[in-house]
Amino acid sequence: MIVHQLSVFVENKSGTLLRVLDLFKDAGIQLIATTISDTVEYGIYRIICSEPAKAYDVLREAGISASMSEVFAITLDNHPGRAADAVRALAEEGICISYLYTFLLGGKGIMVFRTDDAERTKEIIRCKQLASLDDAALLALA
Amino acid sequence: MYLNEEMETLTRTEIEALQFERLLRTLRRCMKSPFYQKRFAEHHLSPSDIHSLDDLRKIPFTTKQDLRDNYPFGLAAVPMSEVVRLHSSSGTTGTPTVILHTQKDLDEWANAVARCLYMVGLRRGDVFQNSSGYGMFTGGLGFQYGAERLGMLTVPAAAGNTKRQIKFITDFGTTALHAIPSYASRLHEVMEEMGIDPVRDTKLRTLIIGAEPHSEEQRRKIEKMLGVKAYNSFGMSEMCGPGVAFECQEQNGMHIWEDYYIVEIVDPVTLEPVPEGEVGELVLTTINREAMPLLRYRTRDLTRILPGDCPCGRHHKRLDRMKGRSDDMMILKGVNIFPIQIETVLMQFDELGTEYLITLTNEEANDLMTVEVELKDFSDDYPRLQALTREITRQLKDEILLTPMVKLLPKGTLPKQEGKAVRVKDLRKTLI
Numbered sequence: 001m002i003v004h005q006l007s008v009f010v011e012n013k014s015g016t017l018l019r020v021l022d023l024f025k026d027a028g029i030q031l032i033a034t035t036i037s038d039t040v041e042y043g044i045y046r047i048i049c050s051e052p053a054k055a056y057d058v059l060r061e062a063g064i065s066a067s068m069s070e071v072f073a074i075t076l077d078n079h080p081g082r083a084a085d086a087v088r089a090l091a092e093e094g095i096c097i098s099y100l101y102t103f104l105l106g107g108k109g110i111m112v113f114r115t116d117d118a119e120r121t122k123e124i125i126r127c128k129q130l131a132s133l134d135d136a137a138l139l140a141l142a
Numbered sequence: 143m144y145l146n147e148e149m150e151t152l153t154r155t156e157i158e159a160l161q162f163e164r165l166l167r168t169l170r171r172c173m174k175s176p177f178y179q180k181r182f183a184e185h186h187l188s189p190s191d192i193h194s195l196d197d198l199r200k201i202p203f204t205t206k207q208d209l210r211d212n213y214p215f216g217l218a219a220v221p222m223s224e225v226v227r228l229h230s231s232s233g234t235t236g237t238p239t240v241i242l243h244t245q246k247d248l249d250e251w252a253n254a255v256a257r258c259l260y261m262v263g264l265r266r267g268d269v270f271q272n273s274s275g276y277g278m279f280t281g282g283l284g285f286q287y288g289a290e291r292l293g294m295l296t297v298p299a300a301a302g303n304t305k306r307q308i309k310f311i312t313d314f315g316t317t318a319l320h321a322i323p324s325y326a327s328r329l330h331e332v333m334e335e336m337g338i339d340p341v342r343d344t345k346l347r348t349l350i351i352g353a354e355p356h357s358e359e360q361r362r363k364i365e366k367m368l369g370v371k372a373y374n375s376f377g378m379s380e381m382c383g384p385g386v387a388f389e390c391q392e393q394n395g396m397h398i399w400e401d402y403y404i405v406e407i408v409d410p411v412t413l414e415p416v417p418e419g420e421v422g423e424l425v426l427t428t429i430n431r432e433a434m435p436l437l438r439y440r441t442r443d444l445t446r447i448l449p450g451d452c453p454c455g456r457h458h459k460r461l462d463r464m465k466g467r468s469d470d471m472m473i474l475k476g477v478n479i480f481p482i483q484i485e486t487v488l489m490q491f492d493e494l495g496t497e498y499l500i501t502l503t504n505e506e507a508n509d510l511m512t513v514e515v516e517l518k519d520f521s522d523d524y525p526r527l528q529a530l531t532r533e534i535t536r537q538l539k540d541e542i543l544l545t546p547m548v549k550l551l552p553k554g555t556l557p558k559q560e561g562k563a564v565r566v567k568d569l570r571k572t573l574i
Contacts, residue, residue, distance in 0.1 A: 046522070064554075
C-alpha cells in the first residue's frame with residue numbers, strides 16, 4: 001500500500017537537478033517517476049526510484065538534503081472517471097490530499113499521493129478495495 | 143576572584159586618576175615618535191596643553207590609514223633596538239600595518255590576557271587549547287603567552303584540521319578552548335560525524351569566543367551544543383591583540399581594562415561623543431604601552447558602554463557585544479542596518495542552521511535585500527516551509543523596517559566558513 005518516495009530540496013539554480021540525476025546514474029539507480037514544482041524560493045524534487053534506501057544514502061553522502069517519506073500508490077484502469085472515483089472515496093471521508101501525481105507504467109495508470117491522515121487513508125483503501133501497490137509491486141511494473 | 147586585585151577593583155575615581163597620570167606619560171613618549179611629533183606640530187598642540195582627561199578630545203584621531211601611511215616603523219616611540227616583536231596585518235585590503243612591542247609591552251599584554259582568563263574561572267591545572275592562527279595573527283601568540291602566564295598547560299593547536307583539533311581535545315583533556323563562534327559550530331558538526339558527545343566524551347567546559355560579531359542567541363546555541371560556558375572577548379592587533387576587553391562570569395558585557403586603555407564612543411559620522419549608553423564607534427587610547435602608543439585610535443568597531451555597575455565588583459567599563467564594523471553598516475533605502483540585527487532574528491528559529499548570507503542588489507533606484515539561510519533539517523512539507531519563510535520575513539521586517547526576500551537553502555549550500563565569516567555581499571551598482 002505504501003511506496004517510499006525521496007524528496008530532495010533543490011536550490012533554484014542551473015545544474016542542481018543534474019547533480020542529483022548524475023549521482024543516481026553513477027549508482028545505477030533507475031527512476032520510476034519524478035515530479036518537481038516551480039516556486040520562486042525553493043524546489044522540492046520528489047522521486048520514486050528502484051532503490052529508495054540506497055538512493056537516500058547516496059544523496060546524504062554527497063551532502064544533499066533529502067528526506068524519505070511514505071506515500072500511497074494505487075493503480076487505475078484506463079477508463080474515464082477512475083481517478084475521480086479514487087479521489088471521491090477520500091473526499092467523502094473528509095481527507096485532504098497534500099499532493100498528487102499520476103503516470104503510466106507498463107500500460108497501467110498509477111496515482112501517487114500523500115494525505116493529511118495516513119491511518120484513515122489506509123482504512124479507506126482497504127474498505128473501498130482500491131488496487132494499491134508497494135515498492136516491490138511498483139518496481140515489477142517498471 | 144581577581145588575578146590583579148589592586149587594578150581590577152579600582153574605583154571610578156581611582157581609575158580616572160591613574161588614566162590621567164598614564165596619559166601624560168604616554169604623551170611624553172609620543173613626542174619621540176616621528177608621526178606624533180609631526181601630527182602635534184600640525185595642530186599646534188603640545189602635551190602641556192592637556193590638563194585633564196577631557197582635554198584628550200583636543201588630540202586628533204589616529205586611523206588605520208595613518209598606520210599604513212607610516213608603514214613600517216613611523217610610529218615607533220622607542221629606538222628600534224628596544225623593539226623585540228612586531229605583528230603585521232595581512233594587508234589584503236591595502237598596505238599592511240605593523241604593531242611594535244618592547245619586552246615590557248609583551249609582558250603587560252600577557253598579564254592582561256591572563257587577567258581575562260582568570261576572570262572567567264580558568265586556573266593553573268586547566269588545559270587550554272588555542273585554535274587561532276599563529277604567526278602574524280595576534281590571537282595565536284597573544285592567548286599562548288597569556289595562558290602560559292596563568293600557568294595553564296597551553297596547546298598551540300592553531301587553526302584548521304577539525305578532526306585533529308577534536309583529537310587534541312579528547313587526548314589532552316582540554317578544558318578550555320579558544321575559537322571563533324562560526325568555528326565552534328563547525329567543531330560540533332564534525333564531533334557529531336565522529337560520534338563524539340562533547341559533554342560525555344570531553345572535559346571541555348569553557349569556550350572563549352570573539353573576533354567575529356555574534357548574537358546572544360548564537361552564544362546560547364553554542365553553549366548548548368558543546369555543553370560549555372562561552373565567554374565573549376574583544377581584541378584587535380592595533381591594541382596588542384586579545385585581552386583588551388573580556389566578559390566576566392556575569393556574561394553581561396566585556397570589561398575593558400581601563401588601566402591599559404582610555405575608552406571613547408563617538409558617532410562615526412560627526413565624530414562627536416555619543417550620549418552615554420548609545421551605540422557608536424569605539425575609540426581607544428593606549429596608556430600602558432611603550433613601543434607604539436596610539437592616541438584616539440578609531441577601531442571601526444561599533445558598540446556601546448553598558449550602563450550601571452557589574453555585580454562582579456569591577457568598575458572597569460563594560461562594552462556591549464560588537465554590533466559590527468562602522469564600515470559594515472549597510473544603508474538601505476536610507477535605513478542603517480547592521481548584519482548582527484539580521485542574525486539575531488535568524489538565530490531564534492530552531493529550524494535554521496547557523497549559516498546565512500545577506501545580498502544587496504538594486505533595481506533602478508530600489509535597494510533589495512536577499513537573506514539566504516540554511517535549514518538545519520529538511521522535511522518534505524511545503525506548507526511548513528512557506529509558513530517559516532513568511533514568519534522569518536515578518537520578524538526581519540519588524541527589526542529592520544524593510545521587507546527582505548528570504549530564501550531557505552538546503553544545508554551545506556552556502557560556502558563553509560573557516561575564517562572570519564563573510565555575511566554581506568553588496569552587489570549594488572552605483573547609479574550616478
